Amino acid sequence: xxxxxxxxxxxxxxxxxxxxxxxxxxxxxxxxxxxxxxxxxxxxxxxxxxxxxxxxxxxxxxxxxxxxxxxxxxxxxxxxxxxxxxxxxxxxxxxxxxxxxxxxxxxxxxxxxxxxxxxxxxxxxxxxxxxxxxxxxxxxxxxxxxxxxxxxxxxxxxxxxxxxxxxxxxxxxxxxxxxxxxxxxxxxxxxxxxxxxxxxxxxxxxxxxxxxxxxxxxxxxxxxxxxxxxxxxxxxxxxxxxxxxxxxxxxxxxxxxxxxxxxxxxxxxxxxxxxxxxxxxxxxxxxxxxxxxxxxxxxxxxxxxxxxxxxxxxxxxxxxxxxxxxxxxxxxxxxxxxxxxxxxxxxxxxxxxxxxxxxxxxxxxxxxxxxxxxxxxxxxxxxxxxxxxxxxxxxxxxxxxxxxxxxxxxxxxxxxxxxxxxxxxxxxxxxxxxxxxxxxxxxxxxxxxxxxxxxxxxxxxxxxxxxxxxxxxxxxxxxxxxxxxxxxxxxxxxxxxxxxxxxxxxxxxxxxxxxxxxxxxxxxxxxxxxxxxxxxxxxxxxxxxxxxxxxxxxxxxxxxxx
Numbered sequence: 072x073x074x075x076x077x078x079x080x081x082x083x084x085x086x087x088x089x090x091x092x093x094x095x096x097x098x099x100x101x102x103x104x105x106x107x108x109x110x111x112x113x114x115x116x117x118x119x120x121x122x123x124x125x126x127x128x129x130x131x132x133x134x135x136x137x138x139x140x141x142x143x144x145x146x147x148x149x150x151x152x153x154x155x156x157x158x159x160x161x162x163x164x165x166x167x168x169x170x171x172x173x174x175x176x177x178x179x180x181x182x183x184x185x186x187x188x189x190x191x192x193x194x195x196x197x198x199x200x201x202x203x204x205x206x207x208x209x210x211x212x213x214x215x216x217x218x219x220x221x222x223x224x225x226x227x228x229x230x231x232x233x234x235x236x237x238x239x240x241x242x243x244x245x246x247x248x249x250x251x252x253x254x255x256x257x258x259x260x261x262x263x264x265x266x267x268x269x270x271x272x273x274x275x276x277x278x279x280x281x282x283x284x285x286x287x288x289x290x291x292x293x294x295x296x297x298x299x300x301x302x303x304x305x306x307x308x309x310x311x312x313x314x315x316x317x318x319x320x321x322x323x324x325x326x327x328x329x330x331x332x333x334x335x336x337x338x339x340x341x342x343x344x345x346x347x348x349x350x351x352x353x354x355x356x357x358x359x360x361x362x363x364x365x366x367x368x369x370x371x372x373x374x375x376x377x378x379x380x381x382x383x384x385x386x387x388x389x390x391x392x393x394x395x396x397x398x399x400x401x402x403x404x405x406x407x408x409x410x411x412x413x414x415x416x417x418x419x420x421x422x423x424x425x426x427x428x429x430x431x432x433x434x435x436x437x438x439x440x441x442x443x444x445x446x447x448x449x450x451x452x453x454x455x456x457x458x459x460x461x462x463x464x465x466x467x468x469x470x471x472x473x474x475x476x477x478x479x480x481x482x483x484x485x486x487x488x489x490x491x492x493x494x495x496x497x498x499x500x501x502x503x504x505x506x507x508x509x510x511x512x513x514x515x516x517x518x519x520x521x522x523x524x525x526x527x528x529x530x531x532x533x534x535x536x537x538x539x540x541x542x543x544x545x546x547x548x549x550x551x552x553x554x555x556x557x558x559x560x561x562x563x564x565x566x567x568x569x570x571x572x573x574x575x576x577x578x579x580x581x582x583x584x585x586x587x588x589x590x591x592x593x594x595x596x597x598x599x600x601x602x603x604x605x606x607x608x609x610x611x612x613x614x615x616x617x618x619x620x621x622x623x624x625x626x627x628x629x630x631x632x633x
Contacts (some may be wrong), residue, residue, distance in 0.1 A: 107391040108306050109274050115339075115370045120178055122608050127348060127372040128276055132482055135371065136554055136614040142181045143174060145331040145340040146369075148347055149232070151189040152213035153198045157394035158221045158424060162378040163344045166418040169225040169533055170342075170373070171484050177479060178475035178530040184229040187329050187377060188214050190236050191319055196308055206309055210236075224406045225513050227533045230331075235325045238332070239311045242320045245328040245362055246300045254361035258291040258600055261303030261316035265358060267296045274357055277372075298354050300324045305443070323354035328363070330355075335361040337370065345374040345419075346386065352493050379402070381425030397425075407535045408433050414485040414533055435493065439526060440537065442496045444614050446519040454607045456574050459502045461515040465574075468522055471495040475529060495522060556602055556613055563590050564611040571609065 112129045118140040123132045131434040137143050147167060150160060174180040189195075190210035199206040214234075221228065234241075246263055249255040267274050274296070299321035304310035310317040320328075323481045330338055343352065352372060359368040377386035387394045400409070412432035416422045471491050478487035499522055527537060570586040573579045594604045604613045 078235075096417070106469055110273060111498075113367055114437075115245050118181060120174070122174070122480050123482060124177060124371060124373065126370075127352075128369075133371070137180070138337065138370075139178060142183065143339045144334040145184045145342065146324055146326070146334065146338055147184065147186050147229070148343045148351070149186040149188045149339070150217050151192050151194060152210045152217060153192065153194040154213060155396045155398070156213075156217045157387060157396055158400055159223055159344075159394060160217075161377045161400075161409065162413060162422060162424075163219070163375045164221060164226050165413050165534075166375045167342050167373070168486060169410070170226065170412065170418060170536055171216075172532055173479050173483055177476070184332075185231050185233065185330065185333050186229040186531065187326055188234050189322070189325065190214060190234045192322065198534050200307075200605055203603050207236075210234075222398065226407060227534075233333075235320060235329075238325070238329050239320060242324055242328045243301075243311075243313050245331065245358075246324060247314065248362045249300065249358060252361055252364060254357075255300055257301075257315045257545060258295065259316055260291060261301075262291070262298040263315055264292055264299035265300055265354070265361070267294050267298075267357070270357060270361060273360070274353070276356060277353050277572045298323060300358070309465065320392055322608055323351055324358060327355045327358040331359060331362065336509050336579055337368060338367055339369075340373060340375040341369040342375070345376055348372070348374055373418075376416075376421040379421060379423050381423045381428070387424070404429055406434070407436060407537075410533060410535050411436050411489075414489050416430050416488050418483060435489070436535070438493070439496055439530070442499055442503075443523050443537065444525065444612075446499060446523050448605075448607065448612050449503055450516040450519055451512075452514075454503065455506055456503055458513050459515040459518070460496060461518050461568050463503060464498065464515075464518045464522065467498045468518070468525060470535060472525065488529070491528060495526070532555050553615075556597075556615075559593075560604055560611055560613045563593055566590060567606070 088531060104622065105141050112126070114133065115136045115138060118137045118139060120143075124134040124135045127132065150156060171182045175182055186627045188210075191206060195209055198208045202209065209415075216512070218228070245521060246255065250257070250263070251264075255263055255265050257263045301313060301315055301318050301324075302321055303316055303318040308319070309585050310319060330341070341355075343350065356368055360366060366482070379386060408429060409432070412424075412429055413422070413431060415428075415435070422428075449456060474491040475488045478491065480486040481487075499519065522537045530537060566586055567590045570583045570590075573583055576583075594606075597604060602613060604611055604614050
């Protein structure tokens with residue numbers, strides 16, 4: 072059988088990283104926490120990042136302290152690759168991508184992120200039977216699709232993706248270590264179970280004892296809560312040889328093994344959706360601490376809230392068949408818009424998805440883009456305004472910088488950070504009110520340049536690249552389009568200026584009104600085609616917009632025919 076292979080098969084990436092991190096284990100974790108019992112969390116000793124983060128282990132905010140200065144080891148559970156990735160997955164991975172970007176770009180932390188792809192599982196096997204192909208084909212197909220989806224959403228890939236099937240030899244050795252330490256047992260059927268009773272009251276870090284769920288299994292389990300580390304193979308199932316017979320790993324053990332292989336006996340940060348807290352992460356902790364004989368394996372657990380379809384109490388999931396694939400979503404909205412959608416709520420909060428919420432995200436981005444364009448027009452001298460209250464804007468910029476930093480240091484509060492940015496945009500817009508004439512008035516282009524640069528930098532930290540998206544849009548058009556629009560706008564501006572110059576001449580009224588109406592009609596007709604013309608007193612500017620606008624959505628206040 073293709074999947075029943077020798078234990079000598081080794082994943083090159085896994086082994087290289089294992090050797091790197093194993094060399095440093097004894098140095099980094101020389102002080103054990105074995106004197107602590109039960110479920111008490113111990114604050115790590117090391118480098119204080121200046122960030123306070125909500126730790127699911129303590130259910131409160133804690134100072135984020137790393138074992139090594141300027142470096143965070145971060146493990147996240149990857150997908151089980153048996154179907155298309157959907158927006159529920161996207162929401163979790165984009166949110167944690169934003170957190171990693173903030174740590175890296177704003178707080179100077181090098182994030183070493185590893186993710187495991189679950190490429191052997193009951194669901195994968197079932198799909199392979201339905202499609203009449205090998206589990207390998209199913210897993211590889213959906214794995215590659217997942218990676219493409221993540222790139223399309225601008226999620227930075229982890230330092231390494233690892234597959235369960237390429238690390239079974241490590242998993243078997245890990246299980247043997249747990250058995251040796253007295254925390255697991257094999258059954259005569261060829262299964263291996265973790266012994267919950269062997270760890271006393273240490274089980275149940277994420278849920279109360281009364282809420283603990285029983286895992287299905289055989290009558291050979293010592294305790295109904297015991298969970299499988301190794302499953303004996305059934306007919307026609309993939310298998311690996313092991314000391315307990317042919318079988319395959321349980322779901323929980325894969326993450327403990329590979330995270331430990333990469334990062335040693337302790338981990339800085341572990342992340343995943345809130346639905347993984349129990350039993351998956353609970354079982355990971357039990358296994359890992361049983362293997363390493365320590366009382367605190369992962370220092371921090373970050374959990375993201377569920378994505379719900381508007382009006383539904385149920386999370387978006389494959390099993391409920393209430394999902395939208397990432398590929399289908401990107402036919403209507405952009406990656407930037409989805410990121411803004413995620414930024415408008417705290418990462419731990421549940422989030423409602425609807426067209427209305429996506430329009431709100433699109434509107435926020437549009438407001439920022441419009442301000443940037445107007446500020447650039449002002450800096451170029453194309454937008455004439457009354458004298459700007461420059462000192463007020465400098466103060467607002469400094470206030471925004473402080474507010475954004477404070478918000479992101481407080482459990483990565485992107486909602487408050489974006490609110491601060493939008494408030495800065497509002498105050499900037501208040502100063503950019505066009506007037507017909509302001510000859511000789513003092514100008515303040517520098518402060519608007521500083522505001523534009525800062526807003527771009529903040530959005531870039533979050534993974535929203537306004538410059539790149541606009542360049543992509545322009546490059547996708549015909550190379551001569553910009554020149555054509557430029558000439559057309561210039562011609563319209565000349566006609567409009569001529570008509571406005573004779574506004575008070577009664578003799579030319581019959582010609583002036585039709586000319587101005589024609590100028591308005593041209594502007595409105597170009598808007599749905601992705602060209603926005605703005606009249607700024609006697610002159611006009613234009614830009615290529617990222618998305619087509621409806622004709623009914625044009626700004627009536629710009630009509631010049633009145």
